[in-house]
Amino acid sequence: MTTAALQARGIAKRFGALTALSDINLHVDPGEVLGLIGDNGAGKSTLIKILCGYHQPDAGQIVVAGQEVTLRSVDHARSLGIDTVYQDLALINELSVYHNMFLNRELVRWPLLNNRAMKRRAERHLKDMGVNLPDVGVEVAKLSGGQRQAIAVARSVYSDAKVLLLDEPLAAMGAKEGTMILDVIRDLKRRGDVSVIIIAHNYAQVLDVCDRVNLLQHGRITFDKRAADTSLEELTDLVVADYRRRR
Amino acid sequence: MTTAALQARGIAKRFGALTALSDINLHVDPGEVLGLIGDNGAGKSTLIKILCGYHQPDAGQIVVAGQEVTLRSVDHARSLGIDTVYQDLALINELSVYHNMFLNRELVRWPLLNNRAMKRRAERHLKDMGVNLPDVGVEVAKLSGGQRQAIAVARSVYSDAKVLLLDEPLAAMGAKEGTMILDVIRDLKRRGDVSVIIIAHNYAQVLDVCDRVNLLQHGRITFDKRAADTSLEELTDLVVADYRRRR
């Protein structure tokens, strides 16, 4: 068995009286794309925020490439090669598209920002992804929902992270744009050295791009199968079954 | 021919140098569900914001139930029976779930808010929609993406509006929750007196619930067919065709 690129062991997290995660065990292998599904409010985003160093877990360990680590901050996690697209996108409305794309990873010709290079690269990457913007110099506050999402995704996908955590990267994307992003992820997968955990509610897309699927329920991973071994019907049933049982 | 519940004639809107909408003609009949699709940045949200009185159009007319009107404000549009779910959700993070659900339409036992009634109704409506929250008294800032969206949708769906404008109401919704919302919309449709314009990027869902589909491209409506007369393939093709032509 290969060493997992990123592993969570017994992760728990509470918010006041609410137990969001009780005992999460999950791993993603190098070069693997793991789909994480679950109901709204199941705790998926919370888990991602723990894996990227934003939240501190109340219990459990995180293991990066075989090494147990305490992720002190997002910056720390990033230095270990973990990069994230947040569901809230983490864009700074006041900044331009290209500054947002390189946020906290700015290209610098010391002591100044290398705006020209950032602009050029941002333009290229967004074009590669099929994103067409009025202008990369425009403030992100003025963009449409899908355009904003594309920027957040491009920012991570074009970093040289080893582990990408994508929280609903396709939610606001148009049909065409979504497909193109999936293509980009497939390209990454082909390169073999990047691991991806991707949260999505569109199971067709999940099955399309993922190697393996995990279901998060009641604060635990209750289902873990290779994508090839499951189906749209099974996944849909799983969730609806739960819903029926509760009714 | 029946009088349209809401009609847009020659609507145009510019943002500085950018022409977001150049000449929009569109209508929705009483009791009809219209699907509005289009690429990211096509101008769908802009159009919705004009139809609900948030933006003023640079040109064109809006006709509500046969009456030409100038929508002075969101409040004004609402007084004409037009209610909206915005893509940015328009929730107030600092307020509780139930206050958000009744925002600017609060139940009052003069001079005080009737919190108990709002709480009770909010709980009932969210339950009807299959939304399960820790507590309707919690601040919406603490909710997950899907939970937030459910609140915004519930707020409009349970108003007694005549025209509902829904901008990507299902984007952050889980598979199950999305289906339940579609059910609610179908119920409204069955009642026959509510018209809906719904923006979505998931064409399967669009075809599932809509009577008619419009495609917004280059600032114009370039496609208008009954859902029964088109198909997932045709819609997908339409968009990809455009994309191929441009490449």
Add this chain to the structure above:
Amino acid sequence: SDDKAEAAGAMGNFPETPKWKFTFVNHVTTNPFFTPTQYGMEDAAALLGIEKPQWTGSQNSIVGEMVNALNTAISGKVDGLAVAVVDKDAFRAPVDQALDAGIPVVSYNADGARGDPGTNRLAYIGQGLYESGYELGKRALETVSGGEVAGFIATPGALNIQPRIDGAQQAFQDSGKPITFTPVATNADVTKGLSIIDAYAVGHANVSGMLAVDAGSTASVGQTVKKYNMRSKSLKVAGGFDLIPESLAGVKDGNLDYTIDQQPYLQGFLPVLALYFYKVSGGLIAPSETNTGLLFVTKDNVEPYQNTKSRYEGSTTDKVLVPRSGPIAHG
């Protein structure tokens, strides 16, 4: 008639002059203390048929702002300057500059440090803040021989009142009596000042003297003495500065022993005269050092202050003739 005067341009036996404009640079432009000063300066100007002088400077005794105002007046080529020299070093250069530009300068109300005027102003017209504070203390020492004395000051470090409290402190020190003098900060907001003095009184029931160096604090001392009936306790002396109505009432009712009148009207009136003479005489009449004096208002002489409103004390804008009769008190 106004037109005529202007056309004639001459007043009394004086020759026709341009409508000279003088500027007063002050450290606390909106302080009630200087309201009569402004009347004095206006009245003198009216008397002489010159333009109403400009009243400017700083509101919160910021020397930088005063220097700016002074420099602006010099740039504006005013005809004469009266400056409250609240800092001996800061005004040296600007005053020299004004003199170089041919603008006569006198100081009023404050004149540098003790024994060091600092500037080369032609003369000083006023009464020293430090000295008046010293007098405040000296008068208190007539009745206090020991114990604790508080000196209330609205804004410590502010140049219009800090020298007064320093002077008072010195007086107590020089007396050699076993008195502890404590300066106590009140507040720029008079209402907060009252609360603070009240709190001090509650905490120091056996205080033997309560003095204040600004108008607001003085009035508040009177009110506090009354509220806690401190006269019947250990309090030997209560006093302060300025003649606002509430302070006068305090003196009248015996809650304050005295309040000091620095005759601010003269501090406005006389500098205008001095500058005018300098101008009209081509410098032959040089401004002379003038002590505008200091007057203790006590229960014995408070009545006329209370019963008459006058420009001379700032309590009204009306022109009034204040009648008096009978012998004049003397030593």
Add this chain to the structure above:
Amino acid sequence: MADTAERTAEEAPPRAPRRVLDAFLRRREASVLLVALALMVYFRASSDVFLSRDNLVNIAQATAPTAIVAVGIVLLLVSGEIDLSVGIVAAFAPFLLHFAIDYYGVPVLLALVLALALAAFIGLVNGFIVTQLHVPSFVVTLGTFFAVQGLLLITSHAYPVPIPEPVQGTFQTWIGAGPWASITWAVVIVAVFHVVLTRTRWGLHTISVGGNPVGATEAGIRASRIKIGNFMITSALGGLVGIMEAARINTIDPNIGGGTTLTFYAISAAVIGGTALAGGSGTIVGALLGALVLATLQNGFNLIGYSANTIYLILGLAILASMIANQYLSRLRRAGKS
């Protein structure tokens, strides 16, 4: 969303005292109240007379004006605006009363109404320029601060006047001179506006407008109306405080409010009480407690008798220590809630 993570099980009903304590701790204002109480205990230990009736009156009288102005400031801060002019409006209002009564013979109560109406009008001007002409409220109210100060100084000749004859007596006692008059007003006003902020549409919309201006407008809330209203409330309260204080100190002094001092204290009280400068969140009861903390600090150290220069150092350090404790307590409180 049936799968929302469940509440933990430990919800067995706690015993009654525990329940009261819990309910108390759940309130946001709890930590400031604790700080205020701790200060009181400390000062009581340092000085016997601290809790004497006289001194309590003194603290009450020092708390009231700050608290009342802070009520308006909280409403404004919550709706995302600020008002620097309120302190000078406080100085102006008693002069308006004086002009109306002494120059125009207006009856006292009508004069009071007039003075407050004129004060509110200044708020209207502030609100109008802010919302209709889109100038930031900091600059607008700086402008009206100077302008009203000019008016005040010109009309009053920068000189205090005695309380008008007809005001003296009952009215004066009742509006501010009575030992408990001002604090009674303060408590009533705080109570009313606490309800307004937390239990009425006006309050909800105030929070919305400050918390998410775009969202509030998208929901159809008329932000301008809310903001203008809050400016008017603030100015009117400022005017009331001015008249109240004039009655208390028994003189109408242009220096009531000390220019920006009162405003400053009120903003501080609001922030100490838990109102965010950034808008969207605030508590009026907290502002009252913030004013109480400030007044207690000032009173306590003056009672002990620190001398002029030292007291600033002590006061500054005490503010820092109290607020760090406050922060610590409110973190405990949040943890305790779970």
Add this chain to the structure above:
Amino acid sequence: MADTAERTAEEAPPRAPRRVLDAFLRRREASVLLVALALMVYFRASSDVFLSRDNLVNIAQATAPTAIVAVGIVLLLVSGEIDLSVGIVAAFAPFLLHFAIDYYGVPVLLALVLALALAAFIGLVNGFIVTQLHVPSFVVTLGTFFAVQGLLLITSHAYPVPIPEPVQGTFQTWIGAGPWASITWAVVIVAVFHVVLTRTRWGLHTISVGGNPVGATEAGIRASRIKIGNFMITSALGGLVGIMEAARINTIDPNIGGGTTLTFYAISAAVIGGTALAGGSGTIVGALLGALVLATLQNGFNLIGYSANTIYLILGLAILASMIANQYLSRLRRAGKS
């Protein structure tokens, strides 16, 4: 997203002067500059000497201190914080210089460095308490304001001292006494920090931390470091201004900065220049222009000869009128950009 609405076609390159004008109008500071220029034209028309060299020096000297402090204030406001203590730090720093030189015989330049370092240390304390102990900056800096004021009054005995012997002469001229010294410093500092805010990582992160604190943290930006740094910059600049002003007015006065007056003016300059109190957006060049507008108004009306009471009314109305014009111009500008 190929279907993004297209740019309108009218992009034929305009002629050169038009292009320069366009580039100018595109800058956010353009409208304040126009207001400043309009004021200058007005005052020149009212008074011949307004544009004389002497008076320009006056305006420059009145602009500089406000502008320099405003640089720090802009950085803080943009990062979502505020500093009320900077004015008192300005008063303290020259005393530190005086103590070091006159009591400990420290060489002048080293003493300058020490004074600025101690000033920056006060900023560090502010920043530490704000970011690590989570007390709102308004209260923290109110606390340090009082504490430093206490220290200042105790150590200085509330009494001014002359400029130390070794400082007199070249150093004094160079640091602030020379006619154009302070404005030169101001322009250099504004230029440097304009670049810092707009062209360096520090500036970008400052904007991010103030614009979207959660987003910035999610992106891994260390908000505390940025904020503490900006507090330190602000305090150090405050210290520099104090020393500069002491040199200019040739005395070390405990009332330099007038307590909160300097801070107030600096915040006003920042806001007039276009910095939002709510964080996330601001311009340093704008703050310089804001300071210039304030200084011009003050100087111009003084030159015309208005007296104190009237001048406040005029000043207040002029601020309102200028800012309404400013807002109007910047709306024109935004429309013109399209």
